[in-house]
Structures are given as C-alpha cells and as structure tokens.
Amino acid sequence: MGDHEGDDRTRRVVFVTVGTTSFDALVKAVDSLTFKQELASKGYTHLLIQMGRGSYVPTKSEGGNSLAVDYFTFSSSIADHLKSASLVISHAENLVGNNELNMSTIFETLRLGKRLIVVVNEDLMDNHQSELAEELADRKHLYCARPQTLHQTVADMDLNSLLPYIPGDATPVAKLINRFLGFPDD
Amino acid sequence: MIGYFKLLMMDKGNGCSFSGVVSTGTFSCAIVVVTLILLRILYVMYWGSRPFGGKATKPVSTLIVLGSGGHTAEMLNLLAVIQKDRFTPRFYVAAATDNMSLQKAQLLENSLAEENGTRVPDTAQFMQIYRSREVGQSYITSIWTTLIAMAHALWLMIKIRPQVILCNGPGTCIPLCAIAFLFKILGIRWSSIFYVESIARVRRLSLSGLLLYKLRMADQLFVQWPQLHGKYPRATYVGRLM
Numbered sequence: 001m002g003d004h005e006g007d008d009r010t011r012r013v014v015f016v017t018v019g020t021t022s023f024d025a026l027v028k029a030v031d032s033l034t035f036k037q038e039l040a041s042k043g044y045t046h047l048l049i050q051m052g053r054g055s056y057v058p059t060k061s062e063g064g065n066s067l068a069v070d071y072f073t074f075s076s077s078i079a080d081h082l083k084s085a086s087l088v089i090s091h092a093e094n095l096v097g098n099n100e101l102n103m104s105t106i107f108e109t110l111r112l113g114k115r116l117i118v119v120v121n122e123d124l125m126d127n128h129q130s131e132l133a134e135e136l137a138d139r140k141h142l143y144c145a146r147p148q149t150l151h152q153t154v155a156d157m158d159l160n161s162l163l164p165y166i167p168g169d170a171t172p173v174a175k176l177i178n179r180f181l182g183f184p185d186d
Numbered sequence: 187m188i189g190y191f192k193l194l195m196m197d198k199g200n201g202c203s204f205s206g207v208v209s210t211g212t213f214s215c216a217i218v219v220v221t222l223i224l225l226r227i228l229y230v231m232y233w234g235s236r237p238f239g240g241k242a243t244k245p246v247s248t249l250i251v252l253g254s255g256g257h258t259a260e261m262l263n264l265l266a267v268i269q270k271d272r273f274t275p276r277f278y279v280a281a282a283t284d285n286m287s288l289q290k291a292q293l294l295e296n297s298l299a300e301e302n303g304t305r306v307p308d309t310a311q312f313m314q315i316y317r318s319r320e321v322g323q324s325y326i327t328s329i330w331t332t333l334i335a336m337a338h339a340l341w342l343m344i345k346i347r348p349q350v351i352l353c354n355g356p357g358t359c360i361p362l363c364a365i366a367f368l369f370k371i372l373g374i375r376w377s378s379i380f381y382v383e384s385i386a387r388v389r390r391l392s393l394s395g396l397l398l399y400k401l402r403m404a405d406q407l408f409v410q411w412p413q414l415h416g417k418y419p420r421a422t423y424v425g426r427l428m
Binding site: 182 | 264388411427
C-alpha cells in the first residue's frame with residue numbers, strides 16, 4: 001500500500017476496521033455494489049478494509065472511474081490508516097474489548113477528529129459495546145449503525161453536524177483517591 | 187441443674203449423650219465464632235468505604251491490575267496523572283495471556299526511572315496471573331481454572347500485601363480483590379481497593395463492578411457516566427478517562 005499523504009489531493013479514503021475478531025456482516029455490507037456506489041457519489045475515492053479473522057473476502061478493485069477497493073487482515077500501523085482516512089467505519093468492539101492490536105481504535109479516531117461510523121455486531125452475546133456507541137452517538141460524536149442500516153446511515157449522514165470529542169481527564173479520580181488515603185491536595 | 191449434671195454423670199458411659207453435649211458445645215462455639223466473623227465483616231464493610239482520617243505522609247505500596255486492551259489504556263491514563271512518589275512501590279499484574287499490558291507498563295516505568303534517575307526494579311515489579319476464565323471457555327472447565335487462578339492470586343497477594351489496589355476490570359482483578367478483602371477481615375493487611383468502571387459501561391455495571399459494588403469489596407467505585415451514578419448511588423461519578 002503506498003499510502004503517502006498528499007500524493008493525491010483528491011484522494012479520500014474510507015477505512016473500515018473490524019479489529020482482532022471477525023465481523024463478516026460488516027465486510028459484506030461495505031462490499032455491496034450499492035454501498036460502494038453511495039460512497040463514490042459522496043466523493044470518496046478509496047475503500048480500505050481491515051477484515052481481521054473474517055472469512056468473507058471482499059473484491060479488490062483498481063478503481064479507475066469508480067471506487068478503488070483494497071483489503072488486508074491485520075496491520076501494526078492501524079494508526080497510520082486512521083490518520084490518512086477521511087471517514088472511518090469501525091466495529092463497535094474496537095471501543096474497548098480485549099483488543100490489543102488496535103486498542104481503542106474508536107477513541108483514537110475521535111481524538112484525531114476523524115468522522116466515524118461505529119457498527120454494532122448484534123450477534124455478540126454480551127453486547128455492552130452498543131451502550132457506549134449509542135451514548136457517543138446521542139452526544140453527536142459519531143454515527144452508530146447496524147450492518148443492515150449502514151447504507152442508509154451513509155446516505156443520510158451530515159458529517160458537519162458531528163461535534164468534536166474532547167478527550168477525558170483522569171485527574172478527578174486521582175484527586176479522590178489521594179483525598180481518600182489522606183494525602184494532601186497539591 | 188443438679189439433676190442435669192446427675193444425668194450427665196449417669197450417662198457418662200453413653201457415648202451418644204456425651205457427643206450430644208460436645209456437639210452442643212461446638213455448636214454454641216461455632217455460633218460465637220460465626221457471629222464474630224460476621225461482625226468483623228460488617229466492620230470491614232463499614233470502615234472500608236470511609237476515608238482515612240488524618241494526614242498520610244508515607245508512600246503506599248500499590249497493586250495495579252492491568253485488564254488488557256481498553257482496560258489497560260484507561261488504567262495507564264490514570265497512572266499518568268497519579269503522584270508516583272506517593273504510590274510506590276508499584277506492582278503491576280496482568281493476565282498471563284496478555285503480554286501487551288505489562289510491556290506498556292514497563293515503558294511507562296522506564297521513562298519514569300529515566301526522569302528521576304532511579305532504577306526500575308526499586309520502584310516497580312511486573313507479574314503475570316492466570317485468568318479464571320478465557321473468553322469463550324466452557325463453564326465446566328472454568329471451575330478448575332478458577333481454582334488454579336485463586337491459588338495463584340493468593341500466592342501473589344501473600345507476596346505483595348499491597349496497601350492500595352487500583353483496578354478497572356475485567357475479571358482478572360476479582361480473585362485479587364476477594365483475597366484482599368479476606369486479608370482485611372483476617373487483619374493481615376488493610377488494602378484500600380479502588381475500582382474504576384470501564385468507559386464502555388454507560389447504563390449497567392460490568393459483572394466485576396457489580397460484584398465489588400454489591401459485596402462492598404471496593405472502598406471506592408468510580409463510574410464514568412452520570413447514568414451509572416444514578417443507578418448505583420454509592421458509586422462516584424468522575425467523568426470520562428478516555
């Protein structure tokens with residue numbers, strides 16, 4: 001992948017990331033013809049899919065007049081892909097979970113100020129990931145979708161209505177712990 | 187009364203009656219012991235959630251449980267702002283299957299040591315712990331693995347005996363917290379347990395959080411969303427860590 005930023009001013013990448021697990025329903029959804037057409041009509045030029053352990057393999061495409069599609073399974077440089085993307089579509093599991101490779105991809109994306117759609121996997125048993133995705137969507141930091149509604153979300157989204165995410169701060173916790181133990185405030 | 191003793195004397199040879207008296211004795215002894223233990227547990231629960239009076243001056247030995255992935259990321263955010271000279275020495279524990287977390291803690295400690303001109307082994311130690319249950323493991327085999335994990339956790343806790351425990355889930359911290367609570371009851375060591383619920387929990391506590399909250403094992407339980415504080419009033423709302 002020659003992902004050099006600034007190579008091409010018109011390059012607008014959609015980066016889809018599944019994380020360390022699999023999420024075939026998401027990969028299938030972004031690989032559908034209508035979805036790719038939707039992305040192209042929104043002015044995106046590239047679709048890059050990190051598919052994780054999934055078994056569904058999307059179709060590569062050189063692009064030309066339409067959307068260029070490429071994929072890979074894992075990468076140690078997820079951060080670079082996030083940086084060069086115009087839109088990130090992420091598996092909700094990337095919020096936290098036991099995700100060592102791309103730990104907290106979603107917070108990383110938010111901190112970078114990238115536009116983000118989080119897709120919830122409803123097949124997972126302990127689906128607490130949607131709690132946070134929905135909360136952050138309510139606060140307009142990102143869009144939250146299901147694989148079957150992703151197409152509609154992209155068609156309807158108004159990326160300018162998203163609000164910037166201000167990173168959290170651990171000092172209140174540290175202060176309370178100090179106070180509890182009897183350490184003086186600084 | 188005298189009649190009762192006569193009866194006892196008469197029946198001395200009768201093992202059945204004798205053991206009856208013994209069992210009455212044991213029974214009342216047991217009741218006393220159980221009552222004392224319960225009182226002690228209530229005492230620990232009551233004082234556990236209350237701040238220490240007075241001024242702390244000495245540094246406290248601190249056990250930091252790294253939960254892997256996002257949990258570790260949140261914990262490292264907390265460690266970044268905590269006064270390292272107060273929370274020392276630091277013992278880092280992570281699941282044996284998680285090699286990233288300890289590496290990250292090691293990086294943090296290395297840069298700290300470089301800043302202060304100290305040696306890492308003097309301020310920090312890194313340890314691994316067996317997990318009671320891996321994601322997707324069957325519940326039957328997890329009984330056995332839980333026992334091993336408990337024994338290992340006990341061994342670690344005997345070695346560390348921390349004054350402060352910082353943890354934020356998932357389950358890795360539960361055996362350690364349970365043993366710390368037991369040590370408190372037995373008077374071996376009074377550890378203050380601080381649990382920070384993950385940012386991913388907006389409406390419901392995680393199983394670990396719920397256990398520590400309901401059994402009052404955590405001295406303080408912090409939550410990152412106001413909805414959780416509404417539902418669990420003893421939890422302290424602290425805002426987002428990420």
